[in-house]
Amino acid sequence: MPTLLSAGETPALPGPALPGLPCLELLCRAPLPKRQAENVFRDLGLTMSTGINLYLNQVVTQCGILFPLTKTHRNKNDEMGIRKQMEEMKAQMAVDLKIKGMRERGVPVALYDDRQKRPYLEYPDGRRVYDFDQ
Numbered sequence: 001m002p003t004l005l006s007a008g009e010t011p012a013l014p015g016p017a018l019p020g021l022p023c024l025e026l027l028c029r030a031p032l033p034k035r036q037a038e039n040v041f042r043d044l045g046l047t048m049s050t051g052i053n054l055y056l057n058q059v060v061t062q063c064g065i066l067f068p069l070t071k072t073h074r075n076k077n078d079e080m081g082i083r084k085q086m087e088e089m090k091a092q093m094a095v096d097l098k099i100k101g102m103r104e105r106g107v108p109v110a111l112y113d114d115r116q117k118r119p120y121l122e123y124p125d126g127r128r129v130y131d132f133d134q
Helices: 025-029 031-043 048-062 076-104
Strands: 109-113 118-122
Touching: 031 048, 048 076, 076 109
Parallel strands: none
Antiparallel strands: 109 118
């Protein structure tokens, strides 16, 4: 296992030293998070490629990063939360794909308006009908 270095430390490398070029901590630690991510994806029944594609599709769909950027450390109790989030992401992607397919076929789509707190039918021409059950 490689030795972890703090930012600014220079690793002892064979051959001539490169003065003025500190080791970047990120470069020294990169393999461990990748292995950990592979293990998480494997536990979820996903390959690394599928997991990354799920994430990238959601970034595009949501127009942003799907989690808060914090300095908190994950503990073992969070594993169920991560699995739940992955399942929710997969379910949302399935719904988004189904809605996209219905729109492409010209079929009305039943959706929910969060602002008005009620369901509506959205027709291919963009019309919204809120009172479709009457």
